[in-house]
Amino acid sequence: MRTKLTLSVDAMGGDDAPQMTIEGVKLALIALPHVSILLFGDKSKMGPIIDSVLAGMQDRIEIHHTEDKVSSDEKPSSALRNGRNSSMRLAINSVRDGKAAGVISAGNTGALMAMAKFVMKTLPGIDRPAIASTLPTRRGQTVMLDLGANIDCDANNLTQFAVMGEVYARNVLGLKKPTIGLLNVGVEGMKGKDSVKLTAKILQETHLPIEFYGFVEGTDIGAGTVDVIVTDGFTGNVALKTAEGTADLVIHYLRKALASSPFAILGALIARPALKRLKQKLDPRRYNGAMFLGLNGICVKSHGGTDAFGFSNAIKVAADMADNNINDDIKHDFAELMAEQHPDDHDTLLEKNEKSEVPPL
Amino acid sequence: MRTKLTLSVDAMGGDDAPQMTIEGVKLALIALPHVSILLFGDKSKMGPIIDSVLAGMQDRIEIHHTEDKVSSDEKPSSALRNGRNSSMRLAINSVRDGKAAGVISAGNTGALMAMAKFVMKTLPGIDRPAIASTLPTRRGQTVMLDLGANIDCDANNLTQFAVMGEVYARNVLGLKKPTIGLLNVGVEGMKGKDSVKLTAKILQETHLPIEFYGFVEGTDIGAGTVDVIVTDGFTGNVALKTAEGTADLVIHYLRKALASSPFAILGALIARPALKRLKQKLDPRRYNGAMFLGLNGICVKSHGGTDAFGFSNAIKVAADMADNNINDDIKHDFAELMAEQHPDDHDTLLEKNEKSEVPPL
Numbered sequence: 001m002r003t004k005l006t007l008s009v010d011a012m013g014g015d016d017a018p019q020m021t022i023e024g025v026k027l028a029l030i031a032l033p034h035v036s037i038l039l040f041g042d043k044s045k046m047g048p049i050i051d052s053v054l055a056g057m058q059d060r061i062e063i064h065h066t067e068d069k070v071s072s073d074e075k076p077s078s079a080l081r082n083g084r085n086s087s088m089r090l091a092i093n094s095v096r097d098g099k100a101a102g103v104i105s106a107g108n109t110g111a112l113m114a115m116a117k118f119v120m121k122t123l124p125g126i127d128r129p130a131i132a133s134t135l136p137t138r139r140g141q142t143v144m145l146d147l148g149a150n151i152d153c154d155a156n157n158l159t160q161f162a163v164m165g166e167v168y169a170r171n172v173l174g175l176k177k178p179t180i181g182l183l184n185v186g187v188e189g190m191k192g193k194d195s196v197k198l199t200a201k202i203l204q205e206t207h208l209p210i211e212f213y214g215f216v217e218g219t220d221i222g223a224g225t226v227d228v229i230v231t232d233g234f235t236g237n238v239a240l241k242t243a244e245g246t247a248d249l250v251i252h253y254l255r256k257a258l259a260s261s262p263f264a265i266l267g268a269l270i271a272r273p274a275l276k277r278l279k280q281k282l283d284p285r286r287y288n289g290a291m292f293l294g295l296n297g298i299c300v301k302s303h304g305g306t307d308a309f310g311f312s313n314a315i316k317v318a319a320d321m322a323d324n325n326i327n328d329d330i331k332h333d334f335a336e337l338m339a340e341q342h343p344d345d346h347d348t349l350l351e352k353n354e355k356s357e358v359p360p361l
Numbered sequence: 362m363r364t365k366l367t368l369s370v371d372a373m374g375g376d377d378a379p380q381m382t383i384e385g386v387k388l389a390l391i392a393l394p395h396v397s398i399l400l401f402g403d404k405s406k407m408g409p410i411i412d413s414v415l416a417g418m419q420d421r422i423e424i425h426h427t428e429d430k431v432s433s434d435e436k437p438s439s440a441l442r443n444g445r446n447s448s449m450r451l452a453i454n455s456v457r458d459g460k461a462a463g464v465i466s467a468g469n470t471g472a473l474m475a476m477a478k479f480v481m482k483t484l485p486g487i488d489r490p491a492i493a494s495t496l497p498t499r500r501g502q503t504v505m506l507d508l509g510a511n512i513d514c515d516a517n518n519l520t521q522f523a524v525m526g527e528v529y530a531r532n533v534l535g536l537k538k539p540t541i542g543l544l545n546v547g548v549e550g551m552k553g554k555d556s557v558k559l560t561a562k563i564l565q566e567t568h569l570p571i572e573f574y575g576f577v578e579g580t581d582i583g584a585g586t587v588d589v590i591v592t593d594g595f596t597g598n599v600a601l602k603t604a605e606g607t608a609d610l611v612i613h614y615l616r617k618a619l620a621s622s623p624f625a626i627l628g629a630l631i632a633r634p635a636l637k638r639l640k641q642k643l644d645p646r647r648y649n650g651a652m653f654l655g656l657n658g659i660c661v662k663s664h665g666g667t668d669a670f671g672f673s674n675a676i677k678v679a680a681d682m683a684d685n686n687i688n689d690d691i692k693h694d695f696a697e698l699m700a701e702q703h704p705d706d707h708d709t710l711l712e713k714n715e716k717s718e719v720p721p722l
Contacts, residue, residue: 075551187595192512218603234554238544238605244580245584246607247610253639256641258635267629268632271627274621274628277618
């Protein structure tokens, strides 16, 4: 029996909220018997849905009423200023106040990151939180970060992402010695961006017991060459969405091919259970739930357009992180990372390493 | 009947060269009756293969002997210095000297780009050539550039890539009014890198008759939202390889699913011709042949690990570019692009636009 866990849900975020979020909460409550949920949102809108969807589970939820919410097109800065009573903000506050172990929202990503960073703050040693998610691969799954929180990243940021990703893979995915790859345009040391080459150097030289594999390329994401893929938020976001679009394209071609002749249709009919399993395997809802790593608190972003099943998976991601106390582990590793620097030396890791030789482009 | 065309082939580049390249030349000669080929490489190695593979076609080839070649792991700078008599370099020289309309190599990409740029020079108005290729989409195909020639790109570079890509889509793919999208992490104007936002502004304001669609995301590559996708070489390379890896992954899952039960195997057997067509549709050899756009000459890079069929497609890409005089069209459009600037104003497009207001991140 796992220790009891309370999570906060922004019930008003997402395209079909609050219907979708409340149905997602139901699925999560069924799957996770140790979890209770604080639901933040408009009682007049949530009430009737809760009565019908969560009947018999009401002892495991607690409604926190607010009429305000963050709209999906609101700028992060405006949400920070004007959204102090929004369901998103109050749900985040509840984590800071120790009333919940983590928060889940399918609302505006930029606003969620800005608010979570402002309210929860980052963990010691971390300059910028990153968005991370697991992706399906040939070998199982790979954690990739950053997926869009930070457009430009220096070697310090990338090094921090590597450490956070490693902790997640070890602590939550249960891998003993997760391997870490740096996304680049080639595997040779001379290729790529300076920031990426410098990060490689830092990760090669660190005394942290992490398994740095070296550079990986885009093909290595699907191949599952490493357990953790580190990149800047621009590249990571494009790579993630390119993978989604390509999977859609191949499935589209497959559908067309299997409808192209009577024999194809018959074959598809006979192989239907197998094709259904393929569809399940690639179901983006199964991978829903992007983690904001590096915050002093657990915050998970669900896709806004997902359904109840997808949303329940985002809740499970937050529960997994909380069950495994991921942030304690990240704190511990960052304390070690920072202890690698001489105590009298105020240089950052980056500055220390910039003086060393970096191979030319 | 198309005008006769001579193309130069670096017969020694590629994993299985010269066997693979000579067999590729044969397939290209069959498919393209108006083409003749100059073959650059080691006569002692090529001779026996040519005798057996190209029997009866010897009037359409011309052998240019050299023992030197560029190795696949040679640095571009070293290839430039030491490879003056290499098959790659002599093949490139033949284009500069007007003996061939274009060159095709499956050798070292960096060396090929460095040599082609050094020997052919760039077209007027173009600072840096870009690597471009067509990709399969739901709607047909999309041209994407840059795929790895330029790690860092400013708005001037990206604008030039947009114009070159547009000319290729119009001139070679035969699209009347190709649409151009800028790869970004969101479609809203406030998101993304400064260089990308500035490029959007330039493309919105240009008087060139090009159809600028706006920002696109990774998912739009497979969806075929636009005809031309413009990005920097780092992002483009990662996106291209991520798409390749994801297609491989889905096919891997499909194979496993269709072998998972007797019914699945039977269904797959009955649907076999359709599944074969799917495989053909996704065959990377069909999309082999990356164009170096922006050079004062035609240069196409084949994948080093491809086979004869893939190599023949790279030759076809070069033939298409030459048949359509793509570089004349690029020259014309760049003359117009540059005429947009006031004749007395020596500012570049970039400098001109940097003064205008760019929305904040």
